[in-house]
Amino acid sequence: MKLPIYLYGSEVLREQAAEADMDKKEEISALVADMEETLASADGCGLAAPQVGVSKRVIIVDGRELVDTYPYLKDFKRVMINPVVTEESGETADYSEGCLSVPGIYAEVRRPAKIKVEYFNEKFEKVAEEFDKFACRMVQHELDHLDGKMFVDRVAPIRRKMISKKLTNISRGKVSARYKTKLD
Numbered sequence: 001m002k003l004p005i006y007l008y009g010s011e012v013l014r015e016q017a018a019e020a021d022m023d024k025k026e027e028i029s030a031l032v033a034d035m036e037e038t039l040a041s042a043d044g045c046g047l048a049a050p051q052v053g054v055s056k057r058v059i060i061v062d063g064r065e066l067v068d069t070y071p072y073l074k075d076f077k078r079v080m081i082n083p084v085v086t087e088e089s090g091e092t093a094d095y096s097e098g099c100l101s102v103p104g105i106y107a108e109v110r111r112p113a114k115i116k117v118e119y120f121n122e123k124f125e126k127v128a129e130e131f132d133k134f135a136c137r138m139v140q141h142e143l144d145h146l147d148g149k150m151f152v153d154r155v156a157p158i159r160r161k162m163i164s165k166k167l168t169n170i171s172r173g174k175v176s177a178r179y180k181t182k183l184d
Contacts, residue, residue: 003038003052004182008102008150009171011184012050017146019082020049020056025124028058032079032122035060042179044100046138048145051101053182057082059142063135070134078129083119083143086128088112095137097151102170103177105163107155111140 006012020028031054039047039060049058059080063073091113098106114132117139121127131139141151152160152167169175173183 001034001037002041002180003034004180005038005042005047005051005100005177006053007170007173007175007181007183008099008152008167009183010053010101012053012055013101013145013150014148015050015055016148017048017050017055017057020058022082022120022124028056028081028124029122031056031058032060032081036079038179042100042177046142047100048142050145050148053184057146059083059139059146061135061138061142063138066134072133073135076135078139079122080117080119080139080142081121081124083117083139083146085115085143086118087116089114093137095134097137097141099141099151100177100179101145102150102152102167103175103181105152105166105170107152107159107163109141109151109154111137111154115140117143 046061049056063076067074089112092110093113094110096106097109116130118128
């Protein structure tokens, strides 16, 4: 089922998400299926459960549509349940980021260039994986949502000032998106 994507200004996007209860596999699987459908319909490359109003530690990243720009993402799709960053590099990288919860705004964000993450996949198997390049960027962006952070919190102060009016408009529902949105 396609779910509405919560917009900047919604309280759920600022909460520390709770761990998904691994004893409720059917519930988690249903959430993942809904998130996958929602992500596909919104043409995004990542989605965190808080973005669909569920304050649980579940994310999806899917770079397969970006293969023309990033050929190494040809088969890159991950479902991560209760992910934990176990290591991050001291080296950083800057990329322009956008977000389904902040339609129409893009900004350069500096993040670690490599990270290691432990998580459970959609089969509830424990996985430890290292990410770099744009895959690393997508994972970190979605992980931020689980901690109540958004990419606009990480932009340079001058850029933040430049986009503040747009952010205010989004938080008031004055925005259009090609997908269903919601503001709580």
